[in-house]
Amino acid sequence: MSPHPDRLPERADVGMAWGIKRSFVDYVRRLDDARWDFSGGAAMTTGRELYFPLAAEQPGWPSVAFAGAVTIAAHFGALRIALDRPVVNIEPGGVLAAEGADLVALHPSPPVLDGDVVMWRIDTALAPEAVPLFNGAYGDGEPFDVMTVRVPRDLVPANLDFVNH
Incomplete structure (x- = not known):
């Protein structure tokens, strides 16, 4: 399925939104043989x-699990990145893991309480074991896009300090 940003949600109430790396996504979108497969509720936002x-x-x-899967493929199969049911460990030094491998290291901002939802903006950097997924185009620690995670308040510890929205 090809992404059709004009038909997909701009922001979900809870879940994870992440652009991977804008230059990478833009590059893949220009390739004639690029495939974007979405399942289990995963989608591409208008952004x-x-x-x-x-x-x-x-x-x-501090781990939060997400449903759905996205597979990005191009270069006649030489490029394949799959994010299947990712898990985010929301703490400094935490990681985004998918398919049993760490993809990016996480550096979360303080959580924001927005009604009954808690939100983090999380800086991401490529994890060492994910460098081969990008065929060495990006090195260990390369900054990737900011991730947004929104979860119901009842999933986080009661003693967590928030920035009120």
């Missing part, structure tokens, strides 16, 4: 971020 809904089963704080 060209990948969106994953919150998973029904949660592993427990």
